[in-house]
Amino acid sequence: MAKVELLMPKMGESIMEATILNWNKKVGDKVEIDETILEIATDKVDSEIPSPTEGVISEILYEVDAVVEVGKVIAYIETEGEEAVTEASPAVADTQPAVGPSSNGHHADIPSTPTPQVEQVPYVPQGEPAPATASVENRFYSPLVKNIAKKEGLSVGELNAIQGSGANGRVTKRDVLQYLQHRQTNGAKSTAPVYSQPTVVETPPVQKQQEQPLSRPASAPAMPSFTSGEDEIIQMDRMRKLIADHMVMSKKTSAHVTSFVEADVTNIVNWRNAHKGAFQQQYGEKITFTPIFMEAVVQAIKDFPLINVSVDGDKIIKKRNINIGMATALPSGNLIVPVINNADHLNLVGLARQVNDLANRARINKLKPEEISGGTFTLTNVGTFGNVMGTPIINQPQVAIMATGAIKKKPVVIETPSGDVIGIRSMMFLSLSYDHRVVDGFLGGSFLRKVADNLEAFDVNRPI
Secondary structure (H helix, E strand, O other): OOEEEEOOOOOOOOOOOEEEEEEOOOOEEEEEOOOHHHHHHOOEEEEEEEEEOOOOEEEEEOOOOOOEEOOOOOOOEEEEOOOOOEEEOOHHHHHOOOOEEEOOOOEEOOOOOOOOOOOOOOOOEEEEEEEEEEOOOOOOHHHHHHHHHHHHOEEEEHHHOOOOOHHHHOHHHHHHHHHHHHHHHHOOOOOOOOOOOOOOOOOOHHHHOOOOOOOOOOOOOOOOOOOOOOOOOOOOOEEEEEEEHHHHHHHHHHHHHHHHHHEEHHHHHHHHHHHHHHHHHHHOOOHHHHHHHHHHHHHHHHHHHHEEEEEEEEEEEEEEOOOOOEEEEEOOOOEEOOOOOOOHHHHHHHHHHHHHHHHHHHHOOOOOOOHHHOEEEEEHHHHOOOOOOOOOOOOOOOOOOEEEEEOOEEEEEEEOEEEEEEEEEEEEEEEEEEEEEOOOHHHHHHHHHHHHHHHHOOOOOOOO
């Protein structure tokens, strides 16, 4: 029988490792081609990994919660054959560019990927860590280990002192948990500062810099949290932790400023009400307000391209592509931002299809990693929740995000050739949060006003 190697797939250009969330199959189970074998998580998205072949699971090399590098063998599948082969999961092929026209009409070449060698990692009995080979200065810690360290307030010094039992002396989750248990049961003192009862420790300045806890900067000690017997403690799930870290990082990175305008969207409301039935019948898609708002944003970006940039140190990177992210609420209450690449190449029908497809697959956790990365500008609709306006946080490394509020009918002064009159109009607030390091008030305010002008200029007689 042949033995097929199941590899940890590459889930995007910047993804170098993934965490195993769950094994759907166990040793001895039969699998079909494309049948889900396991679920993994990266810092961007959770994914189901299908089987590349038909056979029987003969060996599983990593347990749940293990952090595995891309390209490593994670399991073996025995098949009816004569020679052992190495096959990556189909998920790898999905994220690699294919030869031929892509969705944006361009061509890409498939980079050659060498077949990774099977690394033999000896079993290390509990309590007998393998000698560390990584230097303290350049020691690698997995995202899982870092999250535990942040949660428990472990300092860099404490992490460096832990002997790792993983490959090349890497510190594993088990190593950290054993250390924490030993510290609690034996009263071992942590080198991390105790925030509730601060003490003065005479150490050299360099040592103080190294001993700062990973969970928070030294200048911002956390306030103690008090709970009563009536309080409910809810542990953050993995996605909520990622969102929390990303939001805090964004506020620390960018100087946030928010501008507001109010737009008259009566023509849009009337056009949609008149054509939504025919639109769905003709194109098989519902027409919501989101693709219409997105079309107005794309047009404004063409007029103000410096809103479609990112910052790298003291350099401003002007993006050639216009990739619009749309914040999407999930059933769990969490938020994810799928991206419509090259939105300026799509008409209203194309935008509607992309918006509906990405939103539907986001809610059932079927997005691919490349579909939530590469955004250059983000649109969020706070009006979905009945809010009239919001001050959204910038989705790094972008420099601007726009929120659309709820559409409300209001009495408005309307200017006419014969004089001003008061009429009932459908009005909506737009808010733009932008990075004041590179986007000044003139640019941010002018861009937002242009989006509003585009919406107000919508042709009510526009054909579908």
